[in-house]
Amino acid sequence: MSRLPGLFRTLREAGRTALVPFVTAGDPSFQGTVPLLHALVSAGADAIELGVPFSDPMADGPVIQRASERALGRGATLRQVLAWVQEFREKNRHTPIILMGYLNPVEAMGAERFAEAAATAGVDGVILVDLTPEESAHEVQMLHRFHLDPIFLLAPTSSPARVATVKRLGSGFVYYVSLRGITGAEQQDWDEVARRTARLRQELEMPVAVGFGIRDAATAGYLAAAGCDAVVIGSALVDRLAGARDDREAQEVAMEFLLPFSDVLSRHMGKRT
Amino acid sequence: MGQYHQPDEQGHFGPYGGRFVAETLVPALEELQDAYREALEDPAFLAEFHGELRQFVGRPNPLYHAARVSRDLGGAQIYLKREDLNHTGAHKINNAVGQALLARRMGKRRLIAETGAGQHGVATATVATRYGMECVVYMGEEDVRRQSSNVYRMRLLGAEVEVVTGGTRTLKDALNEALRDWVTHVDNTFYVIGTVAGPHPYPEMVRNFHRVIGEEARAQCLEQTGRLPDICVACVGGGSNAMGLFYPFIDEPSVRLVGVEAGGLGLGTGKHAAPLCTGRPGVLHGNRTYLMEDPDGQILATHSISAGLDYPGVGPEHAYLKDTGRAEYVVATDEEAMEAFHRLSRVEGIIPALESSHALACAFRLAPQMRSDQTILVSLSGRGDKDIHTVAAREGITL
Ligand SMILES: Cc1ncc(COP(=O)(O)O)c(C=O)c1O
Numbered sequence: 001m002s003r004l005p006g007l008f009r010t011l012r013e014a015g016r017t018a019l020v021p022f023v024t025a026g027d028p029s030f031q032g033t034v035p036l037l038h039a040l041v042s043a044g045a046d047a048i049e050l051g052v053p054f055s056d057p058m059a060d061g062p063v064i065q066r067a068s069e070r071a072l073g074r075g076a077t078l079r080q081v082l083a084w085v086q087e088f089r090e091k092n093r094h095t096p097i098i099l100m101g102y103l104n105p106v107e108a109m110g111a112e113r114f115a116e117a118a119a120t121a122g123v124d125g126v127i128l129v130d131l132t133p134e135e136s137a138h139e140v141q142m143l144h145r146f147h148l149d150p151i152f153l154l155a156p157t158s159s160p161a162r163v164a165t166v167k168r169l170g171s172g173f174v175y176y177v178s179l180r181g182i183t184g185a186e187q188q189d190w191d192e193v194a195r196r197t198a199r200l201r202q203e204l205e206m207p208v209a210v211g212f213g214i215r216d217a218a219t220a221g222y223l224a225a226a227g228c229d230a231v232v233i234g235s236a237l238v239d240r241l242a243g244a245r246d247d248r249e250a251q252e253v254a255m256e257f258l259l260p261f262s263d264v265l266s267r268h269m270g271k272r273t
Numbered sequence: 274m275g276q277y278h279q280p281d282e283q284g285h286f287g288p289y290g291g292r293f294v295a296e297t298l299v300p301a302l303e304e305l306q307d308a309y310r311e312a313l314e315d316p317a318f319l320a321e322f323h324g325e326l327r328q329f330v331g332r333p334n335p336l337y338h339a340a341r342v343s344r345d346l347g348g349a350q351i352y353l354k355r356e357d358l359n360h361t362g363a364h365k366i367n368n369a370v371g372q373a374l375l376a377r378r379m380g381k382r383r384l385i386a387e388t389g390a391g392q393h394g395v396a397t398a399t400v401a402t403r404y405g406m407e408c409v410v411y412m413g414e415e416d417v418r419r420q421s422s423n424v425y426r427m428r429l430l431g432a433e434v435e436v437v438t439g440g441t442r443t444l445k446d447a448l449n450e451a452l453r454d455w456v457t458h459v460d461n462t463f464y465v466i467g468t469v470a471g472p473h474p475y476p477e478m479v480r481n482f483h484r485v486i487g488e489e490a491r492a493q494c495l496e497q498t499g500r501l502p503d504i505c506v507a508c509v510g511g512g513s514n515a516m517g518l519f520y521p522f523i524d525e526p527s528v529r530l531v532g533v534e535a536g537g538l539g540l541g542t543g544k545h546a547a548p549l550c551t552g553r554p555g556v557l558h559g560n561r562t563y564l565m566e567d568p569d570g571q572i573l574a575t576h577s578i579s580a581g582l583d584y585p586g587v588g589p590e591h592a593y594l595k596d597t598g599r600a601e602y603v604v605a606t607d608e609e610a611m612e613a614f615h616r617l618s619r620v621e622g623i624i625p626a627l628e629s630s631h632a633l634a635c636a637f638r639l640a641p642q643m644r645s646d647q648t649i650l651v652s653l654s655g656r657g658d659k660d661i662h663t664v665a666a667r668e669g670i671t672l
Contacts, residue, residue, distance in 0.1 A: 055440065055571040056557060058449045059295035059456065065439055077569040103293060103556045108570025130293045130556065134283065155297040157459065162299065180297055181457040 002124040002149045003096040004172040007047060008207045008229060015270040017224035018046035019261050020209060021254070022100065022234035023241065024064060025050050025081040026071030032247030034087045039251035041095050044262025049127070049232060052081050052101030059129045061184030063235040067242065078105040078114070082121040089122035096124040098151060098172075103131045103139075111142040119146035125172040127151045133165045140169050153177050156196065163203055173207040173229060176200060183212050184235030190219060194226030201227065221264035233261060277523045279593060284473020284560075287596065289589035292472040294559045298452070301459045306474045308379045313481075318374065325370045326485060329403065332367075334358045336493035336650070342620045342637075349503065349643035351636055353623070353653040354490045356514060361396050363626065363655030364486060364514045369396035369465060371482030373404050376463035383407040383462045387451040389416050389444035389510065390581030390628065391423025392655055393467030398432035408432040411450040414442040416580045423659050441574040444510075444584045448558050468511025469588030472559030476588050483517025490650055491521050498648055504529040504639060507652035508631040509549065509602065510581045512588035514654035523599060532591060533635045535577035536604030546575035548587050549595050549602040562589040578607035578663065579627035581655075605634035613637055614657065614664065626655035627663065 011018055021040050025033055040048055053071040057064060078101075085097050099118065106114045106128060118126065126148055131139060133152055143150045149172025154163060157180065166174060178193045179185055193210060201208050210223050211232030220231045240257050244250035279286045292302060312318040326332040334355040343351045356364035369386075376384060384401045386408070388394030394410035401408035410432050417424050417436050427434050440446035448471075455464040469476045469483075487505075494502050505522055507515035509532040522528045537545030545551070548563040555564040557572060565573040565585040577583040594600035605613070613633035618624045625633060629652065636651045643649070657664075665672050 056445060056449050058452045058558070059297075061453070062439075069440070072571060077571075079569070104564070104566065104572070105570035107555050108566060108568065129295050130559070132292055132294065132296070132299060135291050135293055153296040155295075155300075157297055157300040159300060159303075162296075177295075177297060180459055182453045185457060 001147045002172060003094065004047070004124050004149050007096050008173065011046065011229070017228055017265050017268065018230035019044050019258065019265055020047045020049055020230050020232045021045050021237050021258060022049040022051060022232055024053060024067035024071050024238060025084055026053055026074050026076030027067040028241045028244050028250050029247050030074045030076065032250055033084050035247060036250055036254060037088045038091065039254050040258065041092060043255040043258035045095065045258065047096040047098060047230070049098045049100045049234070050081065050085070052078055052099055052105060054102040054105060057102065059182055061182040061235060063184045063239045067238050078109055082117050085123055086121040097122065098125040098127060099123055100127040100129070103128045106139070111139045115142040115146040115148060119148055123148060125149035125151045127153065127175060129153065133162070133169050136169060151175055154200065156180055163200065167204050167206065170206065173209050174200065174204055175232070176208050176210050177212045178210050179213050181212070185213055190222055194223060197223070197228050198226060201229070217260035217264040220261050221268055224265050224268040233258070279590060280473070280477055284477060286590045286593035288554070289562050289592040290473060290476055290560050292559060293556050293561065294472045295456060297456045297459065301455065302472055302474070304379070308375060309474055309478050312375055312378060318378065322371055322374055325374070326367065330360050330366050330370060331358065332485065333489045336490055336497060338497065339621050342616065343640065345620060346637060346640040348640040348645060349647040349649045350645065351640055352494065352502070352648055352650050354486060354518065354650060356486060356652060356654045357623070357625065357629070357656035361392070361399050362658065363392040363396065364483060364517060364652070365393040365396040365467060366399065367485060367517070368467070368479050368482040368513060369393065369400045372463065372465040373400035373406065376406065377404055379463065381461055381463035383409070383458065384465050385409045385411070385451050385454050385462055386465045386467060387411045387444065387447035388467060389447070389583055390579065390626070391416065391420040391427065391659060392581060394432070394434070395423050395426050395430070397465045398427040398430035401432060402430050409435060409454065411435050411437050411447040411454070413437045413444060413447045416443055419663055420580050420659055421662070443575070444580070445572065445586070468513040469516045469590060470511045470558055470560060470562070470586060476560065476590055479513055480516040480520055480590060483513050484520045486514065486517035486652065487519060487521035490518060494648065494650060501525055501528055502650035503643065503647045504531055504649045506531045506533060506632045506636045506649060508533045508582060508628045508654060509587060509591060510584050510628060512591045514652045516588060516590055518652045519594070519600060530594070530600035531635060532600055532602045533631045534602060534604045535579060535582035535631060536606035536609070537576040539606055540604060544576035545604065546577045546583050546585065547604045548585060549591060550604055554592065557586045560589045562586055562592045563595070578610060579631065581626070581628040582631065603635060605631040609634040611664070611667065623653070624657035625653055626657050627660045629654045
């Protein structure tokens with residue numbers, strides 16, 4: 001059963017915005033993946049987006065592309081990613097894990113086998129970047145069968161009709177891609193993001209997470225004040241982790257980088273609209 | 274045309290095709306699809322397209338009876354559809370003209386493209402200049418090396434060539450990078466995809482801009498031989514010259530359609546680019562189709578002597594034609610393509626592109642098994658000038 005509805009219920013009661021770091025499974029090291037996930041939780045992560053490496057990550061910027069290439073070079077596979085989630089669950093039963101990746105590895109495993117294996121491992125939600133809602137009937141059915149949340153992306157360019165489709169098919173939350181671009185690109189107009197997110201929350205009646213391009217705690221705080229349900233910190237974190245010399249340093253880097261985010265979100269607690 | 278009606282409204286060719294992209298691109302694809310539909314119903318658009326094909330591209334190009342090579346082979350008569358005589362030297366310009374006119378109609382001033390052999394990049398750079406647009410071409414580092422003269426041509430034409438260093442540094446990575454550019458500049462930018470792949474509506478649209486190849490060839494064949502060809506042969510990278518040739522023959526059951534993939538060093542070595550012959554269905558670059566992938570669904574590196582065939586996927590319509598049995602897909606190895614390259618150069622006085630040499634190799638294999646009153650129609654998709662460095666290097670010669 002997905003932990004996401006429970007998480008967002010708790011957060012709503014507390015008036016708090018979720019901190020959701022993104023890391024690529026298998027990077028910056030193979031062995032260090034699970035300890036890093038625990039470190040993210042210690043640093044205040046309310047949920048974790050775990051990137052499933054793919055050879056052709058067409059929606060990702062250079063930082064996540066390189067992380068993906070390194071992870072694949074170390075032998076990371078979808079099966080291995082699920083094994084890591086299972087290992088993480090031995091010590092952590094409460095932090096939701098959302099897999100984020102591309103359709104083809106899932107298709108290669110078979111959507112049904114994947115959904116069953118992911119549910120068994122302890123995954124909560126799945127984002128497949130190149131799976132449009134229109135093409136998703138089979139995958140959505142399989143994910144729902146195993147009580148996983150299919151999470152869709154919406155973008156500044158999405159039409160009202162597409163918002164309605166995502167409302168119908170998606171669950172858990174909706175990932176609002178805060179800019180017209182790839183992961184890690186520069187974002188300027190946070191006011192517009194805040195306005196758009198507020199509108200989407202009403203229309204969707206579902207939590208809205210904002211991601212792509214959030215680099216600092218001030219931005220996260222601004223989005224929290226504007227009512228976003230979650231902020232996703234991806235490229236900025238992955239970039240810092242890439243420089244770590246060993247697993248311990250990667251964990252320290254993650255802690256150091258995320259603590260200000262966690263602080264700012266706590267300070268905004270209860271102030272959310 | 275008779276019964277064949279593909280794709281459906283959502284771009285599906287049976288289970289293949291469709292639209293698998295990041296959300297940010299969906300509205301751009303919807304806008305493109307609407308604009309394309311409108312353009313098709315506008316006689317002025319079609320008149321301009323065909324006018325440009327005549328005046329700028331140089332169509333119709335000949336269907337040439339390769340009589341000497343046919344006599345040597347002692348079997349079927351081989352006819353070459355001379356796409357190599359088009360302006361810029363390959364079939365790619367047909368589609369580039371079509372998409373650039375569409376871009377202009379949509380008010381987009383910036384064209385982007387991916388390229389492998391550089392022919393599509395050159396074609397896009399050419400039409401961008403022709404219509405006064407900005408142009409950026411993405412090309413893998415490996416292809417920049419082996420097709421350097423085309424890189425220089427693009428720069429001469431005023432295009433910016435972006436060297437792609439991610440992944441395998443070939444066509445598939447150039448495509449990824451072009452998609453990333455498009456996501457980022459979707460308001461003012463038109464992505465000119467160079468083959469019958471990508472998300473809906475590209476496979477259908479690109480096929481339709483190239484169907485002129487088969488339509489001309491069909492009429493020319495009837496005129497010159499009094500009947501339809503027995504076999505149509507074309508090389509298949511993404512599959513655009515093949516779809517252009519095949520499409521007007523799909524409803525003619527007497528005409529065999531044969532697509533030739535890059536056999537590289539041989540299928541047994543794994544070093545090839547033959548997804549239809551060896552791969553399985555999956556999703557890449559916006560559509561479902563046959564792919565070369567590992568058991569985990571990661572896309573494999575490919576190998577071909579010809580940069581234009583060095584791609585792990587293939588247009589979804591070919592996947593459909595394969596499954597339905599309407600077309601057959603075979604391979605020619607690097608070695609066989611080289612032999613065909615030399616043979617056509619020496620016997621007919623035509624230096625073919627290495628891509629097209631794969632189709633020729635197949636035709637040369639089939640012809641001796643056929644009667645001399647039968648015909649094989651081959652898409653000579655491009656000329657070989659761009660490949661002389663590769664061929665020379667293979668023979669130990671530095672130019
Ligand atoms: C001369 C020529 N033929 C064929 C191809 C392969 O493309 P397609 O299979 O789309 O025709 C290329 C691609 O660069 C080319 O330059």
